[in-house]
Amino acid sequence: MKILVCGGAGYIGSHLVRELSTQQGYEIIILDNLSKGHIKSIPKGIKFEKADIRDKTALERIFSKHKPDAVMHFCASISVGESVADPLGYYENNVAGTIYLLQVMKKYNVKYFIFSSTAAIFGNPKEVPIPDNARPEPINPYGDTKFVVEKILAWSENAYGLKYICLRYFNACGAHESGDIGEDHDPETHLIPLILQVALGQRESVSIFGDDYETKDGTCVRDYIHVTDLATAHIRALAYLIKENKSQSFNLGSGEGYTVKEVINAARNVTGHPIPDKVEDRRIGDPAILIAGSTRAEQILGWKRKYNTIERYGLQPYSSTFSWFLIGHWDQRGQ
Numbered sequence: 040m041k042i043l044v045c046g047g048a049g050y051i052g053s054h055l056v057r058e059l060s061t062q063q064g065y066e067i068i069i070l071d072n073l074s075k076g077h078i079k080s081i082p083k084g085i086k087f088e089k090a091d092i093r094d095k096t097a098l099e100r101i102f103s104k105h106k107p108d109a110v111m112h113f114c115a116s117i118s119v120g121e122s123v124a125d126p127l128g129y130y131e132n133n134v135a136g137t138i139y140l141l142q143v144m145k146k147y148n149v150k151y152f153i154f155s156s157t158a159a160i161f162g163n164p165k166e167v168p169i170p171d172n173a174r175p176e177p178i179n180p181y182g183d184t185k186f187v188v189e190k191i192l193a194w195s196e197n198a199y200g201l202k203y204i205c206l207r208y209f210n211a212c213g214a215h216e217s218g219d220i221g222e223d224h225d226p227e228t229h230l231i232p233l234i235l236q237v238a239l240g241q242r243e244s245v246s247i248f249g250d251d252y253e254t255k256d257g258t259c260v261r262d263y264i265h266v267t268d269l270a271t272a273h274i275r276a277l278a279y280l281i282k283e284n285k286s287q288s289f290n291l292g293s294g295e296g297y298t299v300k301e302v303i304n305a306a307r308n309v310t311g312h313p314i315p316d317k318v319e320d321r322r323i324g325d326p327a328i329l330i331a332g333s334t335r336a337e338q339i340l341g342w343k344r345k346y347n348t349i350e351r352y353g354l355q356p357y358s359s360t361f362s363w364f365l366i367g368h369w370d371q372r373g374q
């Protein structure tokens with residue numbers, strides 16, 4: 040099967056490409072405008088098309104040249120804060136861009152679509168861990184762009200027979216075991232790399248946005264999931280979609296959450312650096328707690344997290360999931 044991986048030069052997409060390229064029976068084509076992705080993360084021998092999903096002419100050329108059987112869609116603008124400041128830019132890239140992609144898929148009769156959705160569609164969840172069937176109520180433009188696409192997908196199935204899977208992931212973290220690729224966003228907005236930038240001497244302190252939330256230490260709680268586990272979930276989702284021909288959405292979380300302060304403390308332990316922090320005002324649109332289980336993905340896709348305990352890798356003394364993620368990041372940065 041030919042799989043078009045849109046956004047395959049980015050953080051999660053590049054890890055998917057690594058995993059997918061080890062499987063039999065898939066030919067991969069990466070499409071990316073390199074606005075945020077990295078050319079060096081594209082493995083040798085993988086076909087690459089530099090293009091923007093908002094450029095329909097380019098999309099048509101690529102679809103007619105490669106004739107993909109399925110599309111995995113990682114392209115998006117991904118920062119909650121930026122989306123609050125520039126909602127139009129976010130709807131343009133995340134919603135309009137996806138519409139163009141779906142239109143071209145329809146024209147070229149490509150039926151299978153795997154979509155990178157997000158925990159941010161749930162806003163302030165009423166139940167934690169967030170169940171797979173929780174009602175989406177996004178509270179920021181970023182989350183809303185993803186929810187809008189989920190609705191577009193449902194109506195497109197109804198109208199055109201598109202078959203899709205929405206993978207709603209929580210905070211991706213960690214790096215590839217080879218150390219070749221990892222998280223490298225610019226500007227970086229994710230907590231773990233920001234913390235590690237302090238340890239690397241690249242920034243003076245890490246900001247904590249709000250310490251008066253109703254959580255155990257007042258800081259926000261988030262769920263962290265290893266990027267390679269996300270990649271394997273995509274591969275299982277693709278296999279499921281093709282075999283069962285059934286659309287579905289899945290939460291991909293760890294069922295565990297850590298406060299911002301806990302993550303910073305773990306990083307202090309792992310790196311031995313004092314990592315100064317600075318408490319700032321809450322950011323608009325940040326829910327207090329985001330944790331999800333992965334019941335549906337485990338039951339239907341047979342997916343299980345591999346990177347779930349630090350003991351597995353002998354990385355004592357920190358016996359918690361997220362310390363492994365930290366160490367994964369840390370190693371990837373050559374420390």
Ligand SMILES: NC(=O)c1ccc[n+]([C@@H]2O[C@H](COP(=O)([O-])OP(=O)(O)OC[C@H]3O[C@@H](n4cnc5c(N)ncnc54)[C@H](O)[C@@H]3O)[C@@H](O)[C@H]2O)c1
Nearest residue numbers: 046048049050051072073074075076091092114115155211
């Ligand atoms: N990183 C996370 O923790 C996280 C959590 C939940 C959901 N997601 C979703 O997963 C997907 C991938 O996230 P990521 O962290 O790998 O982000 P990323 O920025 O590293 O990757 C996105 C890639 O898409 C490309 N891209 C963006 N807009 C494009 C366009 N218009 N045309 C062509 N290419 C374009 C970028 O150049 C980049 O390579 C996104 O859809 C994001 O919303 C990420």
